[in-house]
Amino acid sequence: MTTSAPTLGVTGSTGRLGRRVADRLAAAGVPQRLVVRDPGRAPDLPGAGAVQATYADGEAARRALDGVETLFMVSGAEEPDRVAQHKTFIDAAAAAGVGHLVYVSFFGAAPDATFTLARDHWATEEHLRASGLRYTVLRDNLYIDFFPMMVGEDGVIRGPAADGRAAAVTQDDIADVAAAVLRDPGAHENARYDLTGPEALTLHEVAATISEVTGRTVDYHDESLNEAYASRAGYGAPTWQVDAWVSTYTAIAAGEMDGVTEAVATVAGHPATSLRAHLLEYGAG
Template sequence: MTPVSPERLIVLTGADGRLGSRLAFRLAAAGGRQRLLVTGRGVAPRLPDGAPLPESEVTAIPADADTRALTSAFAGADAVFLVPGRDRPGRLTRHRAAIDAAVLAGVRHVVYVSSIGVAPDAIASGARDDWRTEEYLRGTDLTWTMLRTSMFHRTPTFAVYDESSGSGQNALLRAPAGRGRVATVSHDDVADVATAVLLDEDPGRHAGLAYHLTGPEALGFDEIAATLSEAVGRTIRYVPQTVEQARALFYRSTATEVEDWITQCQAIEAGVLARVSPDVGHLAGRAARSFEVWLDDYPAEWAHLRLPSVR
């Protein structure tokens, strides 16, 4: 890898999240200078011995930080890695505040984590917000790169529930996705691509481009359930849901979380997330990780699916 210029500062929003923390470790390992933004109760990633990452500074910002606060947080940065907000309403407003701050702070390049299927009339609610964010970013003088991701490997594991009848050995993967297929992607693959883009000594190589980041194969939810069954050692069956059933199942989640989940599943049913893209392989320099490989690499992420006797 080409040595990283010590003059370049990269700011990571969401550095306390799954994606941001993985990226922070990669940038630190490559010698990149970075500022890690954490919000709320989030904790910045640290080395196993508790030491801070080298060449990294940590800045705490409120979850609803405005343009002024973000301008200060972005000061001196050459590039900003921008992850989308989780909550609506206000998600799009926060995205625009971050982009405005990047302009005011003199940032040169923004790498935005978007989603596959972006459009003003996208099926998935998150993809509609991402489209509006992309359009807002295009309307500035900033150079930009869009990382449009598929559903993450981890997501379907939280739609698995134990059956309420029978022996109790089986479980159901429930989702309003019909027989659609999805090329899920790992957080590691997205972090590797982001590292390649952010540390490229020729940032213009990625300017104005949108990369589609998927896993190596598109699976139906029945295949995802079968792969999970093999990993956890018990049967998990996929049961397609109606929208009404999905809303009833996720009654403990916020309205935004439920809407994002349901509409993403509807996009899967419509075939929006079925295409397998070669972009991870081209940018990361290796094949994308499959769902099966991810299960083997991260057993703690799906340990909640194991029966108590085999945990």
């Protein structure tokens, strides 16, 4: 803990998105409490102290959140009981006296969403709304950062997305939005933001853009459902996990990732980053 007893809590600082948020807050001189599974892995940032807690351990979470006014909550690891863990953590936040919780959800979260994990996010949002906490929900579209990772060793993106479009957004843009909300939560009370990039692309267009910018030939193969399940069977993942992987693509095909918003520009104060701009800055690695 820091001597300034920060009243802003941040989860997920050992991960890609949470670390970006923590870095931005530290750069702005904002004290923060990093809530992590393993304090030894927490980033060493000015004005930040680490405390141990997990989403599943309500009592430890309540202790870790004591005195926190505003809390940034990334979604937990993809596990069968993720919703239960989320609910336990939200309840602990309410019991600890947290006033405002900023939750990282998913674009199109709904009880009947095609993307199976978006249903988890909807259930978490419903619990958060019923908790009595003030809240802000950040509904992120697919991560632009992950598009290059979808490319197989043979240079092909495979999945049953047909000609559907996804308005993917960069993790940097999401972190900029989150940091802005956390620094002035009252301006975003009980708000929901659908965070997207500046364009909605088909995976054919994604492949073409990666090819053009990186010089590597990348193609997209629109798998059938049978092909999609067969091509992922070798990973030995449980059925629910494979369903999540495949439904990422079928949700695109269903149009549930489509629709560009101005939320990044409105909240973060700068235009959203395109796939092309992201690749030019970071490459395909």
